[in-house]
Amino acid sequence: EVQLVESGGGLVQPGGSLRLSCAASGFSFDDYDMHWVRQVPGKGLEWVSSISWNSGSIEYVDSVKGRFTISRDNAKNSLYLQMNNLTTEDTALYYCGREGITGPIDYWGHGTLVTVSS
């Protein structure tokens, strides 16, 4: 069974940093591209970042470029999102997702909540 479990969320002050993790199991992690998507509770979905299976291709939404860094450790079946210089606009539930062979995200984690507030 495919499982994605996010962790690392929490309350942080503006300007602070957090590192999110996503532990993957139930599939060959190093065969799949992975994504981070966020959602303000009660609002829409926003794609944040993606990383290819071998970390050779990385993309970000404009609003996080220069502040967020996506990475992965295939030996540990783990995906990461380093978030620096956080603002209140970054407050959201952060999901990790697996990009399926058909293209879009076919499996999602349950999300980890990031709250940026003073």
Place this chain on the structure above:
Amino acid sequence: DIQMTQSPSTLSASVGDRVTITCRASQSISRWLAWYQQKPGKAPKLLIYLASTLQSGVPSRFSGSGSGTEFTLSISSLQPDDFAAYFCQHYNFYTWTFGQGTKLEMK
């Protein structure tokens, strides 16, 4: 960047109704369009990819159509389990974008 515009933002319907949600892209995305269903407190669930291909396990009352810039998601006969939020998403470009969502509520 490609923008995705969904309509309507809210749709009121009854069990048994046929409903249609529209998603428009700001430029042609061929058929690189997915639809997701999301229920409160849950992660999104993939329904349709490549504009019209049903994800495994998704009931056949769901269907998708379109190409280029205009796409639709239809539910042929609403069931109580279908009342949820629906999002379109373009993919297979360097950056992905979701539509703002449609909340399907019970009339």
